[in-house]
Amino acid sequence: MKLPRLPLKGSCLCGSVHVSLSALPLLTLACHCRDCQKLCASAYSLTAMFPADSFSVTGDLMRGGLRSKGREHHYCRSCLTFVYSRITGADERVNLRIPVLEDAAALPPYVEVMTDEKQDWAEVSAAYSYSRFPEGADELRGLMESYSKGWSEPVQPKD
Numbered sequence: 001m002k003l004p005r006l007p008l009k010g011s012c013l014c015g016s017v018h019v020s021l022s023a024l025p026l027l028t029l030a031c032h033c034r035d036c037q038k039l040c041a042s043a044y045s046l047t048a049m050f051p052a053d054s055f056s057v058t059g060d061l062m063r064g065g066l067r068s069k070g071r072e073h074h075y076c077r078s079c080l081t082f083v084y085s086r087i088t089g090a091d092e093r094v095n096l097r098i099p100v101l102e103d104a105a106a107l108p109p110y111v112e113v114m115t116d117e118k119q120d121w122a123e124v125s126a127a128y129s130y131s132r133f134p135e136g137a138d139e140l141r142g143l144m145e146s147y148s149k150g151w152s153e154p155v156q157p158k159d
């Protein structure tokens, strides 16, 4: 994988919400679950997990989606772009929607999950494929370790 420059920057469609990430993603994934299909009005969601302390966001956001306990989906209040999610119990991570990043193409999905619920025609070229979610913290940690080994050069901070 070609190493993107840090910080990674992104914005919503209308440009009133801006995100900045001072670290590389821990993992990138495509999720084929029915919830993600509806949340993203698409065949699957594209997510990059980042350490929460590397993430900053400015602008006027609101919660959307199911607003269920344990899941917080954050949208731009003006244009309603789906920007990021936080999951209770995984407070050390932020799940950013990859398409909001300026260089979204630099972060292809490394894992696809929930293929049990995928659209028959939807094809994702990911290194790993799971019919459901990876089981347990160990499996997720293993995926993050192998993902991080894919970066080809050391991190070059901007300026």
Ligand SMILES: [Zn+2]
Pocket (backbone or CB within 6 Å): 012, 013, 014, 015, 016, 017, 076, 077, 078, 079, 080, 081
């Ligand atoms: Zn917006």
Ligand SMILES: [Zn+2]
Pocket (backbone or CB within 6 Å): 031, 032, 033, 034, 035, 036, 037, 045, 114
């Ligand atoms: Zn999903």
